[in-house]
Amino acid sequence: MCPDGANVRSICPRCGGASDDGLCLSCILETTEFMICPDQIEIVICPVCGSILDRGRWRQSDSDLDELIRNALFKEISVHRELEDVELEILLHQRGATRFVADIRLSGMFRGTIVHADCQVRVRVSRRTCDRCSRIAGRYFEGIVQVRRRDRPPDESDLSEAREIAQSLAAAGYKKGDRLAFIQDIKDVRGGIDIIVGSTQLGRHIAKTIAQRFGGRIQESVKLVGCRDGKDVFRTTMLVRLPRLRKGDVIYSKGTVMEVVGFEGRRTAVISLDKGERFFISEEEADAAEIIGDSSRARKSVVVSVDESVVEVLDPESYRTVLAIRPAGMNLESGAEVKVLHTDRGLFLLY
Numbered sequence: 361m362c363p364d365g366a367n368v369r370s371i372c373p374r375c376g377g378a379s380d381d382g383l384c385l386s387c388i389l390e391t392t393e394f395m396i397c398p399d400q401i402e403i404v405i406c407p408v409c410g411s412i413l414d415r416g417r418w419r420q421s422d423s424d425l426d427e428l429i430r431n432a433l434f435k436e437i438s439v440h441r442e443l444e445d446v447e448l449e450i451l452l453h454q455r456g457a458t459r460f461v462a463d464i465r466l467s468g469m470f471r472g473t474i475v476h477a478d479c480q481v482r483v484r485v486s487r488r489t490c491d492r493c494s495r496i497a498g499r500y501f502e503g504i505v506q507v508r509r510r511d512r513p514p515d516e517s518d519l520s521e522a523r524e525i526a527q528s529l530a531a532a533g534y535k536k537g538d539r540l541a542f543i544q545d546i547k548d549v550r551g552g553i554d555i556i557v558g559s560t561q562l563g564r565h566i567a568k569t570i571a572q573r574f575g576g577r578i579q580e581s582v583k584l585v586g587c588r589d590g591k592d593v594f595r596t597t598m599l600v601r602l603p604r605l606r607k608g609d610v611i612y613s614k615g616t617v618m619e620v621v622g623f624e625g626r627r628t629a630v631i632s633l634d635k636g637e638r639f640f641i642s643e644e645e646a647d648a649a650e651i652i653g654d655s656s657r658a659r660k661s662v663v664v665s666v667d668e669s670v671v672e673v674l675d676p677e678s679y680r681t682v683l684a685i686r687p688a689g690m691n692l693e694s695g696a697e698v699k700v701l702h703t704d705r706g707l708f709l710l711y
């Protein structure tokens with residue numbers, strides 16, 4: 361009878377030692393590659409904006425060079441998939457303006473045994489202007505957003521708000537990965553502004569947001585302007601035609617004085633300043649209405665006395681008491697604070 365009788369053990373084919381099955385653990389440890397490293401990696405960075413080229417595509421990056429190299433190494437190094445508690449230590453040594461050497465140490469747990477591995481990777485850093493920066497420098501653009509208003513030039517405050525909308529949408533678009541979300545230029549032109557945009561997508565977004573903010577219509581047209589790298593180049597013009605009226609205008613139409621409170625499609629939302637009724641007026645009526653005041657110029661005042669049809673308030677300009685039509689449904693005890701506006705058609709209280 362054999363000494364080990366009942367439990368027959370197999371033998372490691374590599375070293376001849378005892379083994380449960382196939383190679384013994386120490387032979388496995390000696391023959392397994394726990395980490396595979398490339399000899400060299402290349403990192404391409406845009407010297408203007410710091411974007412990096414990642415698998416053929418430019419990507420925005422806020423990381424410093426050290427971090428970029430480490431991240432690139434982590435991506436390129438492959439680690440045995442059975443390893444647990446993996447730790448990678450990277451020591452970077454600069455060897456020239458654009459050259460580094462990375463010493464990499466791996467430690468981890470393999471079938472209950474702690475294992476180590478080392479490798480060395482050469483790192484090359486090249487600088488190349490990215491797609492976005494070269495297009496900005498080359499005055500490239502895909503679209504123009506023209507902001508105009510019917511009949512009268514847009515107010516400077518509206519235009520500066522439109523500029524801010526454009527800038528913040530460009531920044532947000534770039535953050536989301538639209539490389540061409542940039543504003544090439546914003547030009548003051550007769551009757552409004554022209555916003556020159558890097559991408560049509562950004563232009564459409566700007567036009568839509570401005571039209572939502574101020575009302576109005578967008579008219580888009582496309583023009584073939586030439587050829588670039590064998591492809592037709594189109595340029596899109598998005599004309600945002602702001603409505604003649606703006607939010608806050610106090611207008612007189614068909615016997616009623618009203619304040620413009622917003623826009624919905626081609627209709628203008630208003631509130632009448634005598635009855636406090638909210639309704640819409642048509643585009644034709646808005647075009648014909650008489651503009652008699654601007655609600656942003658309203659001043660605070662105090663009710664002196666009130667009867668069924670008129671209200672007496674202290675005129676904030678002359679400090680004399682003046683009469684205004686009593687607006688329906690407003691709390692008007694004497695002493696109540698109200699907003700009053702001088703218009704070409706007399707004094708009105710605003711809701």
Ligand SMILES: [Zn+2]
Pocket residue numbers: 372373374375376377383384385386387388
């Ligand atoms: Zn063995």
Ligand SMILES: [Zn+2]
Pocket residue numbers: 406407408409410411489490491492493494
């Ligand atoms: Zn760049």
